Amino acid sequence: MKVLAEIITIGDEILIGQITDTNSQWISKKLNEIGIHVSHKTSVGDSESDIKEALRLAKDRADVIIVTGGLGPTKDDITKKTVCGFFDTSLVLDEGTLEHIKDMFEKKGRTITDLNRNQALIPKNCTPIHNEFGTAPGMWFEEKSKAYAFMPGVPYEMKTMVNDFLSKKLQQTFKTPKIFHRTARTIGIAESNLAIKLDGFEASLPENYKLAYLPKLGAVRLRLSATGNTILEEEFQNYFDQLVANAGKYVFAKDDVDIELVIGDILRSQSKTLAIAESCTGGTVSGKITSIPGASDYFLGSVVSYSNDAKVQLLGVNKSTIQEFGAVSENTAMEMAENVRKKFNSDFGLSTTGIAGPGGGSEQKPVGTVWVGYSDSKKTIAKKLTLAGNRKLNIELTHLSLMKLFWRNLKSCHKA
Amino acid sequence: MKVLAEIITIGDEILIGQITDTNSQWISKKLNEIGIHVSHKTSVGDSESDIKEALRLAKDRADVIIVTGGLGPTKDDITKKTVCGFFDTSLVLDEGTLEHIKDMFEKKGRTITDLNRNQALIPKNCTPIHNEFGTAPGMWFEEKSKAYAFMPGVPYEMKTMVNDFLSKKLQQTFKTPKIFHRTARTIGIAESNLAIKLDGFEASLPENYKLAYLPKLGAVRLRLSATGNTILEEEFQNYFDQLVANAGKYVFAKDDVDIELVIGDILRSQSKTLAIAESCTGGTVSGKITSIPGASDYFLGSVVSYSNDAKVQLLGVNKSTIQEFGAVSENTAMEMAENVRKKFNSDFGLSTTGIAGPGGGSEQKPVGTVWVGYSDSKKTIAKKLTLAGNRKLNIELTHLSLMKLFWRNLKSCHKA
Numbered sequence A, B: 001m002k003v004l005a006e007i008i009t010i011g012d013e014i015l016i017g018q019i020t021d022t023n024s025q026w027i028s029k030k031l032n033e034i035g036i037h038v039s040h041k042t043s044v045g046d047s048e049s050d051i052k053e054a055l056r057l058a059k060d061r062a063d064v065i066i067v068t069g070g071l072g073p074t075k076d077d078i079t080k081k082t083v084c085g086f087f088d089t090s091l092v093l094d095e096g097t098l099e100h101i102k103d104m105f106e107k108k109g110r111t112i113t114d115l116n117r118n119q120a121l122i123p124k125n126c127t128p129i130h131n132e133f134g135t136a137p138g139m140w141f142e143e144k145s146k147a148y149a150f151m152p153g154v155p156y157e158m159k160t161m162v163n164d165f166l167s168k169k170l171q172q173t174f175k176t177p178k179i180f181h182r183t184a185r186t187i188g189i190a191e192s193n194l195a196i197k198l199d200g201f202e203a204s205l206p207e208n209y210k211l212a213y214l215p216k217l218g219a220v221r222l223r224l225s226a227t228g229n230t231i232l233e234e235e236f237q238n239y240f241d242q243l244v245a246n247a248g249k250y251v252f253a254k255d256d257v258d259i260e261l262v263i264g265d266i267l268r269s270q271s272k273t274l275a276i277a278e279s280c281t282g283g284t285v286s287g288k289i290t291s292i293p294g295a296s297d298y299f300l301g302s303v304v305s306y307s308n309d310a311k312v313q314l315l316g317v318n319k320s321t322i323q324e325f326g327a328v329s330e331n332t333a334m335e336m337a338e339n340v341r342k343k344f345n346s347d348f349g350l351s352t353t354g355i356a357g358p359g360g361g362s363e364q365k366p367v368g369t370v371w372v373g374y375s376d377s378k379k380t381i382a383k384k385l386t387l388a389g390n391r392k393l394n395i396e397l398t399h400l401s402l403m404k405l406f407w408r409n410l411k412s413c414h415k416a
Helices: A023-033 A048-061 A079-087 A095-106 A113-118 A155-173 A191-197 A199-204 A233-250 A257-267 A284-290 A308-313 A319-325 A329-342 A390-414 B025-035 B050-059 B078-087 B096-109 B112-119 B155-173 B190-196 B199-204 B231-250 B261-268 B283-287 B306-315 B318-323 B332-343 B391-415
Strands: A003-010 A038-042 A063-068 A091-093 A122-123 A127-129 A140-145 A148-152 A177-187 A209-216 A219-227 A252-255 A274-278 A299-305 A349-352 A367-377 A380-386 B004-010 B036-044 B062-066 B091-094 B122-123 B128-129 B139-145 B146-151 B177-184 B211-214 B219-225 B251-253 B274-278 B298-303 B348-354 B369-373 B382-388
Touching: A003 A023, A003 A048, A023 A038, A023 A063, A023 A155, A038 A048, A048 A063, A048 A079, A048 A191, A048 A209, A048 B036, A048 B050, A063 A155, A079 A122, A079 A140, A079 A199, A095 A113, A095 B128, A113 A122, A113 B190, A122 A219, A127 A155, A140 A155, A148 B391, A177 A233, A177 B091, A191 A199, A191 A233, A199 A233, A209 B177, A219 A233, A233 A252, A252 A257, A257 A284, A274 A284, A274 A329, A274 B261, A284 A299, A284 A390, A299 A329, A299 B274, A299 B306, A308 A319, A308 B298, A329 A349, A329 A367, A329 B219, A349 A380, A349 A390, A380 A390, A390 B348, B004 B025, B004 B050, B004 B155, B025 B062, B025 B155, B025 B177, B036 B050, B050 B078, B062 B155, B062 B298, B078 B139, B096 B112, B112 B122, B122 B139, B128 B155, B139 B155, B146 B155, B146 B391, B177 B231, B190 B199, B190 B231, B190 B332, B199 B231, B219 B231, B231 B251, B251 B261, B261 B283, B261 B391, B274 B283, B274 B332, B283 B298, B283 B391, B298 B306, B298 B332, B306 B318, B318 B332, B332 B348, B332 B369, B348 B382, B348 B391, B369 B391, B382 B391
Parallel strands: A003 A038, A003 A063, A063 A148, A274 A299, A274 A349, B004 B036, B004 B062, B062 B146, B274 B298, B274 B348
Antiparallel strands: A038 B036, A091 A122, A127 A140, A140 A148, A177 A219, A177 A252, A209 A219, A299 B298, A349 A367, A367 A380, B091 B122, B128 B139, B139 B146, B177 B219, B177 B251, B211 B219, B348 B369, B369 B382
16 A cells, blocks of 8 residues: 655745745655655645644545644744644643753753743643754654654754654554665766666666666766565665666765765775865865764865965965966966875875856956866876856865866776 | 735655755745735645645635646646646647747757647637746636646746746736835844743734744744735834844844855955864865855965864964863864964964764763864954764854854954
8 A cells, every 4th residue: 555645844934935945855755765655745834724724634635744843932833732733632741851851951051941841841642752953842643544743844853853763653653665775876977878878777677666867966866766565685786786887987886975975985995194275165175075974084184275375375386376377277276286285294185276256257267167186196187177157056066076086086096 | 905825836756855846935935025925835746636636725725826847848747738627628729839939949950849849739718928948838827816827847947937927917916915024133042032032022013013033053033024005114124123122132134144244244344354273164164154255355264174283283283282181172272263363364263173073072072072263363262162963063053153253253343
């Protein structure tokens, strides 16, 4: 039997367009992974009657109803009251939740208010869902073979609840068909070319298999999935290996992990170190490298040389190089990568220099002109990019191109 | 009379979480600006019965029904067929649309297919909405004092239709009340405490006013809104000023802008410069500072000193300081902030050093122990944080605390 779900997001801020609802997308993906099919999504405002109507409709057409938002301490949050009305129950104090709230306030050295204390009140017939990072607990209900989960709208609070509690609980409650998913990540090839490469493979897949192309910022995820109780894990792995073999040298990971993690693993396994000189990316590359736990094993540090003075004084780029070729040039990018490597005494040096926009462009070097550099003990190279995005996008694309350049060189070192 | 709208987005790719629906947020904002209140958003898959049910529900509770998606040339797009059923009409060829489609193909040098030609078929009783950038026309219906607009899901096609046609058409069709919105941003005060501070103000608001608290990562947005033809802009501004006065010193912006922008504006107006020494934030602070266009006016650069060696050699932190107090200490944070200021010859220096986690913690200095530092020509200080999030969250919160520390000091310099 197909298990259907409906996601209800609550909040005036969604309806007036002040925030993008990313929660419902994230939840959809999670449910999809455990074989639960989202058939509807609904957003309503902070209105008791609208919330009730949404719940009533959802109950009639779905088996699982997941609600986010409307659980904060202030008075525009009326979800809990509405829920009591809907399930015809009343609020009781949950001691465990109260302890947790007190604990959180104690750790922060803040005084607890009545508003906070009230967050420990939950409907009588629900199971509280622990909120590791916040004071509003989630609520789980089962009634007439339907399941309901209410969670706060704060993304990291909600996500932790889904990962730690909801996914497992739903799998236990509903016996969902087995779904296998595995993602390979590629870089350096466009979706349409990848599709041509994988045409034959796709045609060979059994009916219960599906290959999805998920492009994002020029890099394409390949997600293979298969549904059905009869699938052998071995068979699925076999098809996945074929997928990876067909996609060839563009695959940087056989799991849904970022390239910074893959790079970090290679560096760690080789006991090699990295330093970075950033100009137009302004710290973003280093920030992404250090977003990986344990990055201190291989990342020594960076110099963000936003001004020309900093490039010369902190990185030792030749003044004449900047005068002759400009700060955005192959020579500057190469000197930056090489010098930062020497400065930090690291095995590898990377660099970025360019015009992210919207200002700073010229006819000769328009916005989007960027150089990324790579240096190891044997060679130093730089690559030119011509980007056409806005500031934010240009920074992201520069980062990605630099990672691609680094990964390819690491791989060939690795093999050598 | 309040004009209510419902937005329906169609597409399996939304329900399985493959894409984020940003269309409905954008449309919400646009409708809000012309005084139309979105009361519901619904997403359904490419299923005729689900689309029909969604239209039926929407018709009963809204005056304006806006539908996006399901209008492309491929076969999973069944919206047009469903629409004919819903309005009990049939498809006819629209000559104007056909001309436009032929034109587009000619310009691209492509051959037109039957699939493309079929896109010029539209329901008999609708007004086609011109699609400047695509081949699928939009459709406008009026029936029983309700208005319906169907548009493609491709964001730039849809947006052009709204800007060029729909906004005006809706304003002509419905005589909408005026809506005022303004957001103030606060930092350094919890939602619950802010609610206590603003209790009296909130109680004094006329019935057509609404105050919303929008918390995110410990910083709270305050959004005041008011509806009705009788509101004078002056009256609304007056209430907004009262809101800001009541929220007091925690308000860093009277518009919905980020604190990095506010800080940048202050620095630029004073011709002051900034340099940053980052350890646990690994480049994230610099990345956010440089995400603001024109940051090169005041931001000179950073040193990301992830290793102790880098702290000593690149930033000149005393070896003995690290040995005696540790890299995560008040003294190290202060030396980092002061030395980076001197190194870059900037007016202000900032620093972060801490244990973001998940590894690296000890009993004395558990994960989440962080120091942020501030230095100007007259003083150097550091502040201890005790964070309880995961790695990513701890980095974000460290950044935010540092911005708070910097902004407060900038403000007091500014006044002096």
